[in-house]
Amino acid sequence: MRNSGAVLILTFIAKLILQAAGVSPPGKPRLTSCRSPEKETFTCWWEPGGDGGLPTTYALYYHLENSETVYECPDYRTAGENSCYFNKNDTSLWVNYNITVVASNALGKNISDPVEVDVVYIVQPNTPENVTAVVVHDEQGPFVRVSWEKPRTADTRSGWITLIYQIRVKQEKDEKWEEYDAGMQKYYNVFSLHPDKECMVQVRCKPDHGFWSEWTQTTYVKMPNYIPRERSLWILITIFSIFIVLILTWTLNVKRNSMKLCLLPPVPGPKIKGFDKQLLKSGKTEEIFNTLVIQGFPPTTDYENLLVEYLEVYDNEEQELVLDGKELSEDFMKSKSSSDNDSGRGSCDSRTLLLEKCMDGREGSGSDQHQYSQHGETSWASTESSESQGAEPGSPESTDGRAKTWPVVFPQPHHHYPVGAVKPAYHNVPEILNQLSPHATPSNYHQLHHQDIPQQELRFSKSACRHSQSYNQFNLDSIDTPAPGVPPLPSLEYVEVQRVNPENMLLLRPLSDPNREPERSDCTGEDYSKVKVVTSHNILLLQRDTSHQCVDDYSQADQCTTQQPPHPCKPAVHQWNSVMPQEGMRVMGNGYVDSTVLMPSF
Amino acid sequence: LSLWAVAVLLVALLCLDPHSRVSSAPICTHGPSGCHVPSLADLFDRVIQHSARMHSLSNDLHSEFEQYFLPSKNSIGKIYRKCHTSSILTPNGKENAQKLAREELTEVILKLLMAWRDPLFQLHQSMAHQQDFNSFSSNKALEMGDMAHELRKGVEKVAEKMRVLGMLGNSVTGLSAAETMLPISDSGEAMSNYELLYCFRRDSNKVQNYLKILKCRIVPEHDC
Numbered sequence: 001m002r003n004s005g006a007v008l009i010l011t012f013i014a015k016l017i018l019q020a021a022g023v024s025p026p027g028k029p030r031l032t033s034c035r036s037p038e039k040e041t042f043t044c045w046w047e048p049g050g051d052g053g054l055p056t057t058y059a060l061y062y063h064l065e066n067s068e069t070v071y072e073c074p075d076y077r078t079a080g081e082n083s084c085y086f087n088k089n090d091t092s093l094w095v096n097y098n099i100t101v102v103a104s105n106a107l108g109k110n111i112s113d114p115v116e117v118d119v120v121y122i123v124q125p126n127t128p129e130n131v132t133a134v135v136v137h138d139e140q141g142p143f144v145r146v147s148w149e150k151p152r153t154a155d156t157r158s159g160w161i162t163l164i165y166q167i168r169v170k171q172e173k174d175e176k177w178e179e180y181d182a183g184m185q186k187y188y189n190v191f192s193l194h195p196d197k198e199c200m201v202q203v204r205c206k207p208d209h210g211f212w213s214e215w216t217q218t219t220y221v222k223m224p225n226y227i228p229r230e231r232s233l234w235i236l237i238t239i240f241s242i243f244i245v246l247i248l249t250w251t252l253n254v255k256r257n258s259m260k261l262c263l264l265p266p267v268p269g270p271k272i273k274g275f276d277k278q279l280l281k282s283g284k285t286e287e288i289f290n291t292l293v294i295q296g297f298p299p300t301t302d303y304e305n306l307l308v309e310y311l312e313v314y315d316n317e318e319q320e321l322v323l324d325g326k327e328l329s330e331d332f333m334k335s336k337s338s339s340d341n342d343s344g345r346g347s348c349d350s351r352t353l354l355l356e357k358c359m360d361g362r363e364g365s366g367s368d369q370h371q372y373s374q375h376g377e378t379s380w381a382s383t384e385s386s387e388s389q390g391a392e393p394g395s396p397e398s399t400d401g402r403a404k405t406w407p408v409v410f411p412q413p414h415h416h417y418p419v420g421a422v423k424p425a426y427h428n429v430p431e432i433l434n435q436l437s438p439h440a441t442p443s444n445y446h447q448l449h450h451q452d453i454p455q456q457e458l459r460f461s462k463s464a465c466r467h468s469q470s471y472n473q474f475n476l477d478s479i480d481t482p483a484p485g486v487p488p489l490p491s492l493e494y495v496e497v498q499r500v501n502p503e504n505m506l507l508l509r510p511l512s513d514p515n516r517e518p519e520r521s522d523c524t525g526e527d528y529s530k531v532k533v534v535t536s537h538n539i540l541l542l543q544r545d546t547s548h549q550c551v552d553d554y555s556q557a558d559q560c561t562t563q564q565p566p567h568p569c570k571p572a573v574h575q576w577n578s579v580m581p582q583e584g585m586r587v588m589g590n591g592y593v594d595s596t597v598l599m600p601s602f
Numbered sequence: 603l604s605l606w607a608v609a610v611l612l613v614a615l616l617c618l619d620p621h622s623r624v625s626s627a628p629i630c631t632h633g634p635s636g637c638h639v640p641s642l643a644d645l646f647d648r649v650i651q652h653s654a655r656m657h658s659l660s661n662d663l664h665s666e667f668e669q670y671f672l673p674s675k676n677s678i679g680k681i682y683r684k685c686h687t688s689s690i691l692t693p694n695g696k697e698n699a700q701k702l703a704r705e706e707l708t709e710v711i712l713k714l715l716m717a718w719r720d721p722l723f724q725l726h727q728s729m730a731h732q733q734d735f736n737s738f739s740s741n742k743a744l745e746m747g748d749m750a751h752e753l754r755k756g757v758e759k760v761a762e763k764m765r766v767l768g769m770l771g772n773s774v775t776g777l778s779a780a781e782t783m784l785p786i787s788d789s790g791e792a793m794s795n796y797e798l799l800y801c802f803r804r805d806s807n808k809v810q811n812y813l814k815i816l817k818c819r820i821v822p823e824h825d826c
Binding site for chain 2: 209
């Protein structure tokens with residue numbers, strides 16, 4: 001009794017002493033990790049929990065899943081302190097290991113928590129080996145080629161394990177590593193490294209299901225000093241400029257019209273002051289004419305200063321003409337003559353030409369109404385003063401509806417142009433009409449409308465040979481005749497245009513020459529030159545002064561008076577530039593020379 | 603405009619989904635009939651890619667399960683039932699695997715794949731019916747099952763090709779219907795989804811490994 005009690009007391013005292021000394025059973029160990037480098041072996045490490053002051057031993061025990069057999073760690077040394085190494089024989093894949101570590105010391109033991117391990121999922125290979133980095137010089141610049149080998153232990157050859165690699169690069173004075181994945185290959189080219197700098201390279205690997213290995217030791221490589229050709233910059237600049245050019249082109253294309261306007265401003269078209277194009281299009285001729293007519297032009301201060309214009313009317317024999325009496329018949333006989341009245345006309349419009357052409361047509365025209373009409377732009381219409389009398393509207397016989405023509409068609413046109421004078425500026429009325437009334441009716445009537453007068457039509461028939469298509473119609477006003485009492489002249493009569501009033505009216509008046517030469521026309525004005533004398537050399541001397549006494553000249557003209565175109569006298573007229581046909585030359589009875597033929601042909 | 607946005611979104615989702623379906627290309631077995639006949643190496647590459655994909659899917663599913671349904675890893679109460687494929691003898695190490703002949707190895711692969719045909723279908727069914735899983739998981743399970751099926755067909759074709767080429771003896775027998783096993787544990791209960799996933803994860807790893815070994819043994823040109 002005393003012994004057991006003494007033992008107890010001694011044990012208690014011993015414990016107290018031990019506790020005072022700081023020893024205790026070991027702390028609980030802990031398995032930190034288990035790793036397999038090649039999927040064939042594996043190692044487990046633990047950390048002790050505290051030895052309690054006494055030497056502590058650790059033992060690792062394991063058992064496989066679904067088996068109760070407990071095995072102890074076969075190898076505590078290979079892997080170092082506090083480790084357990086399972087060799088190939090002890091390693092089974094696809095099997096769970098239940099591992100525990102037991103720490104024991106003199107005072108007790110302690111067991112760690114169990115850990116389930118399947119070796120397949122704890123693979124962490126060794127680091128790659130033989131990492132080499134070499135500078136390769138390329139035309140685009142040098143780069144570094146890093147190559148390595150697989151870790152020795154990993155058996156990739158048989159396909160047991162598959163490794164993928166990763167490298168990282170850092171240049172000196174850089175803070176961060178650049179990581180690159182290399183896949184399963186064992187080399188890698190590193191570009192975009194700065195020149196003249198040291199470069200550090202590291203490699204690591206990983207199995208397809210597992211952990212990354214540790215990084216290898218740093219491999220150093222020095223980049224050479226080179227000047228990088230900034231090709232990418234140039235390419236960028238080129239692309240940018242092309243882009244700009246494209247945008248500009250597109251903009252220009254879009255704004256093409258406004259650019260054209262800006263660079264090539266449109267030339268303003270001609271504009272006649274007061275002339276309205278719209279009016280022209282609408283075809284109201286009066287208004288158009290009104291705009292054209294200048295007030296007070298031609299200057300009509302005095303009728304003596306008038307530009308004398310004569311309108312000649314030519315009718316052919318086919319046209320029904322209402323003549324004023326038969327007195328004209330003899331005149332019309334004369335019309336057979338191929339006298340020509342080409343004054344003011346173009347050569348193409350030469351009446352003589354017409355007559356020649358129309359000779360055929362005229363054979364049958366035995367009517368006493370030989371009237372030659374000359375048409376065309378240069379046709380002149382003359383009106384007989386008789387018709388112009390106010391009582392009757394323009395026509396000698398104002399028959400109703402019948403063609404009223406001025407029967408003033410003279411085969412011998414009496415053109416009283418001052419020879420040698422400046423060709424007066426004749427208003428080519430038909431021409432004006434042609435231009436001003438572009439909407440010439442198909443009937444080709446040109447109308448010159450006049451006020452106040454009931455429409456009187458002066459029709460000029462076409463020539464038999466239809467030389468011209470145009471008819472000229474003149475609705476003439478009542479012609480102011482200074483001598484209203486002048487009897488109607490049966491014969492050829494000139495009417496001079498007194499003026500053109502604002503309504504485009506031709507105010508005509510007959511030549512107030514009361515001379516009634518049956519065979520000759522009257523002298524029409526003061527601007528005509530009279531033949532003064534015919535010299536011995538058959539030269540006609542013309543007189544330019546305005547002597548109105550035509551009568552006086554009769555005697556002079558009698559020398560070579562002839563009504564026939566060919567006259568034996570053949571006075572040699574002062575030659576103009578053109579050769580005149582003999583038959584074309586006429587000498588008027590009253591001393592006037594028809595200088596039509598003398599005019600140079602146009 | 604909204605329709606377009608939706609369409610673009612759908613396309614993006616499909617493309618970005620890392621687990622979008624991958625279907626195997628048809629393997630031509632009828633020689634030069636217009637179809638490009640792949641070589642044995644190509645066939646092996648295809649099946650290995652397939653198996654890698656399959657294993658990746660199983661790994662993801664298992665992780666999801668562990669994360670959401672079994673928060674305590676290594677819990678003491680965790681009881682692992684035996685996988686139904688444990689009766690199939692499979693090499694558990696490199697040497698063992700290398701010791702096996704080609705025919706045996708091929709047969710093991712085929713057995714494993716065959717054994718999982720029905721359980722995977724069941725797994726998908728049970729996952730689809732339970733509301734605990736989102737659609738992604740059940741789709742993964744479905745895809746996994748399809749891939750296992752495709753893989754088996756592919757391996758059969760590989761075996762056929764090998765047989766034609768004379769690499770394989772005739773000892774590879776067809777799998778009889780008796781080989782199909784039901785995943786019934788010892789206690790007679792059906793295995794839970796987690797256990798199925800656990801087992802399949804392991805088995806798909808095995809298949810992948812065996813195929814790699816087989817390939818590097820037969821056609822060791824590259825990647826070996």
